[in-house]
Amino acid sequence: MSSRRRRIADWAFRVFTVAALVAVVGPVLWVAGGVVARAIPHWRWTVLTTTTNGASGGLLNAILGTLVLMAGVLAIAGTVGVLGGVYLAELAGTGRRGRPRGGVLRSATEVLAGVPSIALGLVGYLALVVQFHWGFSLLAALLVLSVMVVPYIARGTETALRQVPTAYREGAEALGMPTGYALRTVVLRSAVPGIVNSLLIALAISGGETAPLLYTAGWYTGTPKAALFHQPIGYLTYPVWTFWDYPSNQAHYLAFDAALILLVLVLLLLVAARLVVNRSQRHAEVRQR
């Protein structure tokens, strides 16, 4: 191969990598900028304080509904996911040949993460909403969302626990701490940033979901009621999904406003998740010295 051809190939490769990077990062800015540019010109602050009326009005019901759903997911999926991750990382023990046990449970978690959210939503609709006669309800939505994000939280917790140095566990044991007490006060405490990170990402995912909610939560134009059954609830993705192609400007503005609020909410959660990890990594470096 001539050196000229080699040089041209190398140059083409460099250009390609930079172009690829632009093609990846550009759309992030484009999507975010596009939502802001569509929402800001018609933005009214009353969107935050009034409820939806048909396809116009405000989004207070949807904002509160999304926050209620997030809180519920944090309670249900947070508990189940963290406990499951703790079990897989710390308590399942080692089987023969020193391999970690709990392989079936871990595989089930990974497989569940691969089931598309619309399939989970359909199951929630068929089983909970119809068969159990719960109707469009908060509990049906919470269960479907929780099943969806539990794998992320369990995986995140397990990974965070595996990064805790073995010396911590040995030190705790050498001090005579009971196993459970050492797990709670020494091992889990060191893994808190990683666990919080996975919880925040799970919240961002559940806040941004549409498909599993359409047929479990339904849609409600009033502020959320304190009822688990037979009471639909609003959420921010619904106005975007439903109103964007309505034949009215009011509906479009509402869709854009909902998209903007949703984007801000999700970005705050993701940035917070990032900051938690960055801070913990700084700690880790100090610790090693």
Added chain:
Amino acid sequence: MDLAGTAPTGVSPVGARPARRPHLRRIRSLARAHEHHLWVAGGRAAALVPLVALALTMVVLAWKAWPAARVNGLHFLVASTWKPGSTYGAVTRTDGVAHPVGASYGAWPVIAGTLESSLIAIVIAVPVSIGAAFALTERLGGWLAGVLRTAIEILAGVPSVIIGLWGALTLGPLLANDVYPVIARNMPDLPALRFFKGPVGHGEGLATSGIVLALMIIPIIASTTRTLFAQVPALPKEGGEALGMTDWEVSRRITMPWVRAGIVGAAVLGLARALGETIAVAMVSGSLLNTVAPNLYGTMGTIAATLVTQLDSAFVDGTGFEVRTLAELAVVLVVVLLLVNTAARLIVRRAGGIAAPVGTGA
């Protein structure tokens, strides 16, 4: 955090604090003595939840889909009709399963649409992800690489309904006005390239769906690929450079072979995500049920998008047969995804247990 700060100074946790109420103290000391058992019991129950949820999902879908599968037959996978039949009372029975007269379902158009749009997504996403991962690990360093890495993670977390909104209102019309016509006009008129010619539509269709899907799976593939590249040891690369290899040759002959299996695994994980993506595709595909897209730009539908757009109208069917048919469609999707995901994990495991993210790259 240091150990001395977190452990109580008395070390022994039982009875470390003088309690005012003795029965409360006894309960607390009992709980502490058996704390390990509490953790094991709770953890075991929680770790079982995904397994139980997965089993219930399968059972519910199969139970709902089975009657429809018996009536629709294997024909369902290859036929191209989606006719709910007469919804005004006329009900008939086939094999004891009630359904409206004239109901006839075939899922081939949406199966084909699912495969085609995901294929387009993979063809775009894999080279772009690899290129971006190279730029991030080999070219840039310091704060800029950190900022761009975060941007990619954020793209993974943007809700699909927002990407769909952008695809439907901004990207789709732009492509239909300025890009598709140019491709369709300049493509040579050969039988093999017919697929790229013909009417370009208004931006809703196969090509737009594929591009939007590519955007959504790039973060998964790029972040995994970046992790893989970062794990390639420096010595072989430096050796290559010392022999006078260019950057391109080092990448192609040393870095890529080192992590090839891992990249294939990441790409298959991305493929699984593309196959199951629902909302964004439902917004940019045109949601067609009866026809396979005639060319690259034609409107189409996918399995997941059909589930979300058709369930509403399926309620009209008083016999519940269309809902059962949708459940059957969901079974097809879930089975395909399980196969693809399993293949991805086997490939990644073989590549040496490289930790691929569970789902999104975030």
